[in-house]
Amino acid sequence: MSVLFIVVPLAFVLAGVFVGLFIWAARDGQYDDVDTPAIRAIQDDD
């Protein structure tokens, strides 16, 4: 069971990376407007 000493910290490093990515995205303004991109995506350009 000593594998836990590697896996648990590893899991939290991974979780930390994703939280970090989210923080970067939020600071980058990617969540400022959550309505328009949804519309933009379905309007394929001719």
Added chain:
Amino acid sequence: MTTLRAPSLSLDSRGEVLCTHCDQVVPDGLVRDDAPDQFCCHGCETAYGVIHSCGLERYYALVDAAGEKTGPAKSTGRAYAEFDDPAFHTLYVRKSGEGVRSTELFLEGVHCSACVWLVERLPRVVPGVLEARLDVRRAIVRVRWDSSRVALSQVAKGIDALGYASFPARDAGSRSRRQAEDRRRLIHLAVSGACAGNVMLLALALYAGLFDAMDPVHASLFRWTSMAISLVALLWPGAAFFRSAWGALRVRSLHLDVPIALALAAGAVWSIWTTVRGHGEIYFDSLSVLVFALLAGRFVQQRQQRWSADSVELLFSLTPTAARRVEGDTVREVPVEALAAGDLVEIRAGDSCPADGVVIQGRSALDQSLLTGESRPEAVGEGSAVAAGCVNISGTIRVRVEATGEQTRVGRLMRLVEECSQRRAPIVQFADRMSGWFVAGMLGLATITLAYWLWRDSSKAVDHAVALLVVTCPCALGLGTPLAITAALGRAARAGMLIKGGEVIQRLSRPGVVFLDKTGTITGGRMEVVRWFGDESARPLAAALESQSNHPIAKAIASHAVGEHAVRDARQTVGAGIEGLVDGRRVLVGSAAFVRSRVESSEVDLSSALAECIRQGLTPILLSIDDRVVAVAGLGDRVRKDSIAAIRELRSSGWSVKVLSGDHPDIVRAVASEVGISSEDARGGLSPEDKVALVREAGSLGTVVMVGDGVNDAAALAAASVGVAVHGGAEASLAAADVYLNRPGLSGLVDLIDGSRRTMRVIKRNLAVSSLYNLSAGAAAVFGLVGPLLAAVVMPISSLTVTALSFRSRSFGGRP
């Protein structure tokens, strides 16, 4: 893929010709028999032309697909010269790279997904524009352009040609501050959510380990890890609670955050102590879930409040930005900020007045609907006072400026709107208050438990007391209300009711007084010929003559045109009428005074026709042919078909219904009696300030709902406990209102009130379920009956029950 509209004429069910651009009925006078495309106005024709020449026809397919009833917007044809003024650039334009400029413009008329597509194709319409990004909810477009290739006025003209009037989005500073705060709040929510989820997982492992005799080394690994993660949650997103509790204690007041902070601190200190000591219970899971639940509830509520703050700001963007200042012999277009009292400005037909002042030259008719809510124009001549925001309809006038900016009548009105929105009693955040008291109660109970067990069995005392705090974690209680409100708001939006805040639902669930505006709310808001006395065959001649004018009364009569008539020598007298030769016959159409001053004999019983018009609240228009009055038309604003039923339904659910209008008291009484409202409940001739005073007065008695559509209603909408703007209203009224109904008439209001009542029932049920759960679990814990595993299983179940109840229940729009 491009989809072209059918080249044939499009007709509606009644055989009327529809505008190719906006799908509204084309007045008969403007129908061109040979053309494949028909337009109801010049604005639509311009927009259609531009959209076609740039190969953007797909827009119409997208509009149809979006199922929007409003239809595309029309261009105004403004010059936007003030957008190139250096003063304007220092205020609103930013440099972003070599020769590249960017600015934010607020667009009027943005309402659906097709608008996003069209506006973002701006680089194709105006060469030199690098990028246009539209935020559809705020109706703000961010444009980047190459200033060496194109001027901002050209850009604005391009957007205008697509059908959207643009205004500089004022007050960018406070908007970006708020944006930064929104991002910070989102990050806090995410961090606390991630922490809560991970600590929960560890806690489950710990609880499960109790039964398999977990290796103590592993157990202590898990404890230390959950401590580390929880401390992140407590000290980063959770710090907000400690800070606000400390702030409250320092000014010696008790605040909702105090018991929360106390519970968090007590739980944390105890759990850290057990972790270091190496045995006993830890409560990191419930602490981090509590932080997350409270933040989530606040996030939902604040996002809605943010939306309303944004829209009030946009209100200020709508006042005119340009003025034509007379400088000696020349007339120069300047930003409205540059105007000062004493300046002379020229106002042409179609312009809106940039400032308050007095007419010193020229005669015209002004549309004062901004201040009165009535579209019936008023004649002005030398010496008449004009107010900023009124639209000049017919002739060019010159005005000596007396007040500008915030000093104008409209400026003061806007300030009143802002004041009213701020002074509105803040609804105490319901969920927070509940959980605050709840936590305080549980702390008290925990103290009692502690004392009881110290007396009976001191070794278990602390464990039992803390177990009580865990099992009664108020996350179901904290989440229940915001969840039910969010679900209801989403459903309401889909049913065409945009509600700005959850507290609106709470206010609407108890009956009170409804104030209705008349024009555009009870009635259709458009002049129509309601009665016709005398010779029917004279209608086409009058219509042919009136199609020469763009006065609203003229448009109503012009819509009766049939066939071809040659009109010659048409001459308008502002505010009185029009005369000319139609098919060689001398025709006069106009007010009673105008026609009678020129024509004496009459075929109609004038006095009885005029009396009948006055009794019904109609405007009489006389028609004479070859010097004989042949007919009298009674013009008015028709009552909507659904108004009577809607008012009856409102009454039956306990609301009292009253009318507030800026129109003439006689007309207001006539309309009120038609929909079954007694004359003492129908007040006419009110200024915007009078409306606010009446709404405030009624506010002392209970819930006041104000329903309106115009800028003149905006302050009253903001002053009421719930302001409801109806479809087709001015954007300013939308900004001031709490609710926007996406369909015309009053039936939406009935649905809104019904839905609110149902939503409140869901909230109460949620509170009952979670209190019941917490009470029984709490009672069991007091007597030491709840084991940690049971607590870990039951806690998420209670939250899930509440979530399911919130999203499955019927609130708005009938079926779930």
